Each structure stands twice: as structure tokens, then as C-alpha cells.
Amino acid sequence: MGFKIIKYGSPILRKKSVEITENDNVALIVENLFSTLKKEGGLGLAGPQVGILKQIFVIDTSPLTEEDSLITKIENAIVNPEIVGLSEEKEYYNEGCLSIPGIYEDVLRPETIDVRYYDINFNLIEERLDGIKARIFQHEYDHLEGILFIDRLSPLKRKLLSGKLNKIKKG
Ligand code: CO
Secondary structure, X not given: OOOOXXXXXXXXXXXXXXXXXXXXXXXXXXXXXXXXXXXXXXXXXXXXXXXXXXXXXXXXXXXXXXXXXXXXXXXXXXXXXXXXXXXXXXXXXXXXXXXXXXXXXXXXXXXXXXXXXXXXXXXXXXXXEOHHHHHHHHHHHHHHOOOOHHHHOOHHHXXXXXXXXXXXXXX
8 A cells, every 4th residue: 555756847846725624534545645755755745745735744753763763753644734933043964865865955834833633533732842853844834825935045056956856857
């Protein structure tokens, strides 16, 4: 089981996702997102990246915890998320994306965020996130809004990447 990853250039990645409802088979979507993520070896995967334009994503930090035992392992499915607060303090972190293979760049984002979301059983969760969890959450949340991490780079940086991006677009 699993999904095929939609790559940069597809208009699907630029669309806004709709809310998950109780009619959606959340358990099945989550199972497929996790198996696809494990197979592809990323840290997070959002619905739109597999053609599901719904507000859902999964986080799995096991590729990092295998390298660094100080990082706590997080395996979490996030439904209908909202970011309700952003810290003024920002930091750079080197990001990549399964939809934009081969490109890794430092992206500036708030360090700490306050979030609301539902778990797979539709329990409301409210928490403050920092570190790697805040980083992945913001990257995946952007996917639900049709935003990619390269949109958050400087115009010059993006220009320098345009050749590589065009190559991905052409497949
Ligand atoms: Co991504």
C-alpha cells in the first residue's frame, strides 16, 4: 500500500485543502501517508502531496532519531490544523521536500508556534511546539495552503534554483 508522490510543477500542490470531515476514512489515509513516508524516507507528508486535497498530514522523525539519539521520536497524524500563534524569534533550518527532490535550503521560520488540531479520533489537541516538531508542522501546514518551502526563500535564492526546479517540472 501507499501513494505516489506528486512533484513540483503539478498544479495540485498549489491548491488549498478542505477540512477533513467524519465521512472521510481518516485511518486509511493516515496509514497510507505513513507507509509512503517511510518508503520515501522523509520527515513529513501532507495530503496534497499524494493528491488528497484535505487538511491532513503526518510527521515521523525516525530518520533523525536514528542519527541523533537526543532527538525525541515523534510519529503523529495531524487533522484540520490551525496555527494560532507564532513566536517573534525566528531561526533557520535546512529543509527539503519529497515533492521537490534534490533541493535542500535553509528556511527562516518562527521557532515556537501554538497549534490546534485533531487527532485521528477527532480529539482536539492544543499545544505549543518548538524545535523540529514546530519546523515540520509549519512546513506541512504550508502544503495545505498551497505553499512550498521554496516560496519562503529570497528571490535571488529562488532564481539560482530555477534551473533545478525546471528540471523537476519536466520530470
Ligand atoms: Co514538503
